[in-house]
Amino acid sequence: xxxxxxxxxxxxxxxxxxxxxxxxxxxxxxxxxxxxxxxxxxxxxxxxxxxxxxxxxxxxxxxxxxxxxxxxxxxxxxxxxxxxxx
Amino acid sequence: xxxxxxxxxxxxxxxxxxxxxxxxxxxxxxxxxxxxxxxxxxxxxxxxxxxxxxxxxxxxxxxxxxxxxxxxxxxxxxxxxxxxxx
Numbered sequence: 001x002x003x004x005x006x007x008x009x010x011x012x013x014x015x016x017x018x019x020x021x022x023x024x025x026x027x028x029x030x031x032x033x034x035x036x037x038x039x040x041x042x043x044x045x046x047x048x049x050x051x052x053x054x055x056x057x058x059x060x061x062x063x064x065x066x067x068x069x070x071x072x073x074x075x076x077x078x079x080x081x082x083x084x085x086x
Numbered sequence: 087x088x089x090x091x092x093x094x095x096x097x098x099x100x101x102x103x104x105x106x107x108x109x110x111x112x113x114x115x116x117x118x119x120x121x122x123x124x125x126x127x128x129x130x131x132x133x134x135x136x137x138x139x140x141x142x143x144x145x146x147x148x149x150x151x152x153x154x155x156x157x158x159x160x161x162x163x164x165x166x167x168x169x170x171x172x
Contacts (some may be wrong), residue, residue, distance in 0.1 A: 013119065029153050033099065034119050067115050075159050 012038055014066040016054050018045040022078035026063040030075070044084050055081060098124055100152040102140050104131040108164035112149040116161070130170050141167060 015030055017023035031039065044051055044062060054064075058072040061080045065073040101116055103109035117125065130137055130148060140150075144158040147166045151159045 025157065026159060029155065029157055029159055032155065033124075033153060038119075067119060069115065069118065071111065071115055073112060073115055073161050074163075075161055077160075 011068055012040050013068060014040045014042060014057075015063065016042050016044055016059050016066065017063045018079050018084045019043055020062070020078035022076050023063040026075045026078070030063075030065060044081075048085070051081065051085060097154055098126050099154060100126045100128060100143075101149065102128050102130055102145050102152065103149045104165050104170045105129055106148070106164035108162050109149040112161045112164075116149075116151060130167075134171070137167065137171060 013034065015027060017027055027041065042050055042054070044054060054066075057066050057070070059066070059074075059081060060072075061074055062078050062084060063075050065075060067073065099120065101113060103113055113127065128136055128140070130140060140152075143152050143156070145152070145160075145167060146158075147160055148164050148170060149161050151161060153159065
């Protein structure tokens with residue numbers, strides 16, 4: 001029996017934010033720098049179901065950029081994950 | 087008499103760092119994301135004369151990325167500017 005394992009393909013970066021002013025400003029800069037086509041943009045305030053995954057990936061605050069290599073760049077400081085969950 | 091004013095052309099981003107482990111890791115990610123040709127990399131520990139300019143540009147800690155639009159993205163936290171000057 002073959003296991004149905006879908007490989008995780010991380011060609012894009014994921015930009016996590018929560019709609020805060022710092023997030024909006026950083027999003028604009030990141031889009032300019034690396035291009036919208038290279039980004040998945042996730043609003044954790046609107047997609048709360050994605051918070052556990054973001055935390056597993058190492059996101060401590062937003063805005064944050066998960067790179068294709070799996071590292072998290074915390075960019076400026078908008079809100080902690082605790083604030084996002086509240 | 088014409089004033090000799092050199093316009094500031096900001097086509098590249100400037101990545102400021104101080105050689106700290108967080109800086110080195112972030113530098114690698116930023117190079118992967120936006121390309122080495124789009125970056126000027128400045129080691130403020132080795133080029134202390136550039137610290138005042140970096141501070142005027144809004145750099146509070148390193149690593150930091152000054153974007154072509156003049157905004158500063160503080161990426162993770164390696165060291166404060168006070169630490170860099172010490």
